[in-house]
Amino acid sequence: MASISGFPEFLPQGRIVEMRAHDIVRRVFELHGFANIQTRSIEPLSDLSRKGEITQEVYLVRRLHAETQEEDVWGLHFDLTVPFARYVLENSGHLEFPFRRYQIQPAWRGERPQEGRFREFWQADIDIVGQGELSTHHDAEVVMVMMEACEALSAELGLPPVTIRINNRKLIQGFYTGIGCSDPLPIIQAVDKLPKVGVQATAEILAKLGLDSSQVDKVLGFAQVNSTRGSVDDQVRSFGVTNELLEQGLGELTDLSSKVSARFGSQVVVDAKIARGLDYYTGSVFEIELQGYESLGTISAGGRYDSLATDAKNTYPGVGVSFGLSRVFVPLISQGVLTASRSVPSVVCVAVDSDETRPQAEQVATALRHRGIPCEVSPNSQKYGKQIRFADRRGIPYVWFGPVIGQVKDIRSGDQWDADANQWTPEQSDMTVQILQAQ
């Protein structure tokens, strides 16, 4: 009977903010033609175990009275990528490729709860997946769509602007190969932790991986490469490293950054230390942070993968980006930074004179709803002053008195006037709940 750490829940006012955020990202994704899918909450444990490092965070699901130990063992999905890969393989014969989908669902991880980490959390993912091949122009597409979603969240909810950092795995891998490191993945994972552990510790880790001091210097120097002006060509070339993969990655990176910068200017940073730890990225990688809320960490991230999944006939390359809705909105809502102007959808509370005239009040409500105006009828026939306070406590802006041709009061201003419930319309700004930002 008490709240469980890591499983956030909101009061109705907070939930209105969260729903609005979900509605906004949904609208932006659909405006770009992304189709929604929902996948089941569980996957066979064997599918969830393939990403070794996450295995230990999985929540196991079994029937309480499972008849044998042999019964199927499932886990709650820990992201929306594993279920999506399974869905693509399972339905490949019925999907049109490139398949562009969004998914807004909870995911679960058995982490120790800490600031900004949840055990049940909402994610919003977009991915574009091809069958056999997928052009790199889709990399820019998913980035632009997610940046537009962030922009809409700023414009409509007052979320701070974001910064996106982009890089390219081919560039990184080409650079490391070019300086003589044959196994780039452990280096990528070490550099990925650089912002957390610092230069000194990273240098030690690199040395342990067998890099000589010149290589360590170059890796750390390369990690310093960044620019808000689109291209890092000159900076990269200053190391004098030549490699075919590096050239290809640099080309892709310049192409992506110039497209995104053309629209989002200085919000775009090319940053060579961005690597994303996961082993399946093979090209563009990106991370988004909230300006002024860097302590929340990466709120959105993604990249290009040459193979989301494979079956007997095909491989499915893709590019996608995931947005951590709970990571952003749970702290903003629970700290009161974002709140709603009322706790109910109702624009109008219809007052009730007496139990006998309740049907008359219900007629008023029906007339208002008929024209799309959310309303509720007062639960009792107490004195009008009490009914007004009832509405006020919920933040409902208007109270209606009398029959369909009656009177309406704006309880914020105290103004009251004659009105016909078949014709009167509230201010447009009152029709939906307003989202308010703390000053």
Next chain:
Amino acid sequence: MASISGFPEFLPQGRIVEMRAHDIVRRVFELHGFANIQTRSIEPLSDLSRKGEITQEVYLVRRLHAETQEEDVWGLHFDLTVPFARYVLENSGHLEFPFRRYQIQPAWRGERPQEGRFREFWQADIDIVGQGELSTHHDAEVVMVMMEACEALSAELGLPPVTIRINNRKLIQGFYTGIGCSDPLPIIQAVDKLPKVGVQATAEILAKLGLDSSQVDKVLGFAQVNSTRGSVDDQVRSFGVTNELLEQGLGELTDLSSKVSARFGSQVVVDAKIARGLDYYTGSVFEIELQGYESLGTISAGGRYDSLATDAKNTYPGVGVSFGLSRVFVPLISQGVLTASRSVPSVVCVAVDSDETRPQAEQVATALRHRGIPCEVSPNSQKYGKQIRFADRRGIPYVWFGPVIGQVKDIRSGDQWDADANQWTPEQSDMTVQILQAQ
């Protein structure tokens, strides 16, 4: 890597139908001022075990690498009532009563899958809960709201009309007490199964419960009482049973049925055999069926409970009704009764001449999206015929050619005309995906 029985998933076209259904019930609930909440997916197992009969269906949730057997044991919720009761107690100091909430979420039951039963399924619940007291006029309110939701699903998705059967536990209990049965609950549960097991088997069960043959006859006779004309007063009184609780129940039932019949006419049946098996109902009870799809069983049900929950200070009486979204929509979608006019939100596919003019196509798309028109840019620059087929396979109605001042083709009619992407607007009926019913 295969579908798991009882955990339904849809292709994008089916998911559009499901989302639309969820959007419709949400809109109706909000029009009536119900506030949304979402509760976490899990509850402590001890809270889920209180309803004895459901315990064995619970899915247990634990961390894969739980460090001790003593770690908290949770289960996935099997309905939205248990979590709601817990939420009300936990947040009672922050909620305004009567508290009117809706909840649209999945629930899980470890049942053996069979027709119309799922192990992961969506429910839509509305409840009104008071602190200490709650007027009976809210019984009619929740029924009217759910019936309006069903009506909107009929009007907008072509769902068949529904029949609602209503009854009152006080009437039943008063009648049974009045004929000398001191323990009504087992009789209620026996009669609840009458439609499934038949009159003969029910008579035998009642005899085993200790009823004499005159009592059995009266119970079975009473179960025949029904009317589509609002009142069953005369039928009930013909048994000559007098009891105070019976009178109270009959009054509540007549009041409820007359209110609902005034709006929904012959869709409303007063039916004395409706009991709802659960022990917590204490007044009005109701069940909704789809006309012509009676094999789906009850698609929505609810009732009045004098105590949803209690804490040290208060008891929380309520009335609510639950709608089984998956029970209705999974069969209708998977049998192809309901489908969507396209598999993507896009109204327009912008054709691409060559890789060099892709930015021009993106400008067209930006101009259209700026005015709220969902669209996508062709992934490649194949021959126009192939790009039109690409759009057609997705059901996208329009293809755009050339720059912002270019041409648009309705690929259904083949008509093509000059258009300016800053001004042209598609037919209103094409703006959102149409839901189609099989003939």
